[in-house]
Amino acid sequence: MTLADVGGWEVEDEVRAAVARYEAALAADDLAELDALFAPGSTTLRADAGEVVVSHAAISDFRRGRGGAPARTVTALHVIVHTAGLATAVAETLRPDGTRGLQTQVWEQGAAGWQVRVAHVSSGAAPSAPAPSTRTAADAALERADPATWRVVGSPLVAPTSTGPLDGVSVAVKDLLDVAGHPVGAGNPVRLAQAEPSAAHAPVLAQLLAAGAHVRGIARTDELAYSLSGTNVHHGSPANPWGAGLVVGGSTNGPASAVARGTADLGLGTDTAGSIRVPASYCGLHGLRPTHGVLPLDGVLPLAPAFDTVGWLTRDAGLLHRVASALLPGSAPITSLVLATDLVALADPAVATALTAAAGDLAAVSGLSMTREDLLTPEEHERWFTAFRTVQGAQAWAAHGAWIQANPGVLGPGIAQRFADGSLVSPDALAEATAVLAAGRAALRARVGEGTAVLLPPASSTAPPVSAPAERKAVYRAATLRLTCLAGVGGLPSAVAPAALVDGLPVGLAALGAPGADSALTGLLAGWDRRLAPPA
Incomplete structure (x- = not known):
């Protein structure tokens, strides 16, 4: 034929x-x-x-x-x-x-x-070609069953490159960091479709893999990481194990949900204005926002570089400290505690009461003296908060404005409005806000001395419901930002531990330290070893 x-x-x-x-x-x-x-x-x-x-x-x-x-x-x-x-x-x-x-x-x-x-x-193998992943039918089933948490899962998705102190630790990577062979979607399906696969791992992830950890999967984030609620109009809100319909907190929402529910040991994410600390508080987790600049941001999609950091979440303080020890230089121990009474007063009354008691317990367990004092004046706080939001908005627009203009209508309404506000910041307003932040940074670093941990709420309330009206969510966001922005203003490290239950829901206690005190803060929390278990 x-x-x-x-x-x-x-x-x-x-x-x-x-x-x-x-x-x-x-x-x-x-x-x-x-x-x-x-x-x-x-x-x-x-x-x-x-x-x-x-x-x-x-x-x-x-x-x-x-x-x-x-x-x-x-x-x-x-x-x-x-x-x-x-x-x-x-x-x-x-x-x-x-x-x-x-x-x-x-x-x-x-x-x-x-x-x-x-x-x-x-x-043919490119110089930076990643090792093949292992994906099973169970992994695909998990993606289908939990699309609000996971974008892609493997067993593992990326294997460790060596052995070390993090052997066996599974990592949920926020969809903002480069994972070799996978594109970065940043919580938006249009951006995901347009993105090329990353040629190499983000250096921080590469360090974790070299220490023995493996990647369980790439987890969801709020769109372009510009939110604190953990809700996403495209993928929904990941589950919070502390109650049906509660937000997880964002923008490291997918990793937080995965860690809180036990499908990963470590959530690797970012914190610009609270995106590690707020999910830690809402989900009863430990978390660390490191000193600004101490870890490289290569391979991390930016939001506002003046404040962006890579951080992580864990269920227990021991692992939080082990990761800090693997990634960060050592630091002198914490020798005194300060309860920031002005900042505690910004939280809901029941939260403030619970955190004050928890701070006392931390002092007793650690054997450290604790004083109670205001950290800043109301006028300073308002001025620094306004400058923070101005610079954050302007830098966010600088990072993503061109893409947003080229793809109109791709963002959810709340995220779109924040970028729109950032686009209106004038050069003069940005210069003025930048000068205010420089003064604020100097003042905060002078007040948070070496060996001191300042205790404050990482969020103003327990986790609100996903269904809360937009106006109410705006109130939660503004109140919490007034607390979380201070680490960004000062470029300071802040570690969070689950501290107490308020009406059956967890609240965290944040410890703010001097520049470079990261491992001292995680060591302090490891000694406290506070744990809260969600209901079965």
Whole structure:
């Protein structure tokens, strides 16, 4: 039988057209089109160097979990026709980083037209190519069952690169940090679809992997990390184990939920204005916002670089301290405590009462003396808070304004309004606010001396309900920001421990230290070893 006998030239043209459709759908991450181009049934197969996925349903789950494929160009396409309804296509591909690859597909024609029955992808190893992940059907099921928490999960998604003090620790990585081979979506599906896979891990993540930790998965965040509530209009609000319908707190919401519910040991995220400390308080977790600049921000999508930090969340104080010891330099121990009475007074009355008692317990357990005094005047506080929000908004717009303008309507209303406000900050207003912050930083660093831990609330209330009216959420946000902004103004480290229950919900106690006192603060909390267990 010859090529002409099976209408080979026509078949080849049809298969080439089908491959072109496939490549276009792959580039656009058009999941519906990709599903349609793969043959239905339990015998459809897709394989690469990392894994073999069998069945149309499993391939569909795999595709949804990876968040898009690396960009590539087909440089040559070879089609071999076997029968009138069966052909093999081999595509030679080239990625922007110079990596060459091959994609081999067996196409068969059915009632729905030409569809892929078998596919195999291979590529030359780029210098920074990550080790293959291990993904199981259970991982895909977890993604489907909990899409508000997880974007993609593996067993592990990324293996450790060495052994060390964090052996066996599973990490939920906020979708703001580079994970090699995966794009950064920053809580927005349009940005995820447009993003290229990261070429290398963010240095902080690389340090964790070198210490023996592994990545369980990439977890959700509020859009572009510009929120404290932990709700996302695209993915919903992750579950808070302390009660149905309660916010987790943001913007490190996915990692916080994963850690609080025990599906990860360590939540790696960021804190610009409280995005580690607020989820810690709402979920009964430990957390650390390090000294500004002590950890590199390479491979971390910025929000406001003047305040951005990489931080983490844990269920117990021991792990919080072990991570600090692995990532950060040592520091002199804490020798005295100060309860900031002016800041405690900003919390809800029941929270203030509970935290005052918890501060006393910390002093008793640690054997440290504790004084009670105001940290700043009301006038200073208001001036620094206003300057903080001005600079944060202006820098957020500088970081993301061009993308927002190029993609109108992609953000939820609350996040969109914050960026819109940031776009209106004039150069003169920014310069004035920057000068106010410089004075505020000097003043705070003078008042928070080496060896001193200032105790204050990390949030003004317990976790509010997701369904709270927008006006009420704005009140919560403003009250909490007045507390959390101070670490940003001063560039100071702040560690949080679960401190007490108020009406059955957790509240945290924050310890603010001098620059570089990070591991001293985590050591102080490790000695206290406070734990609160959510209801079964």
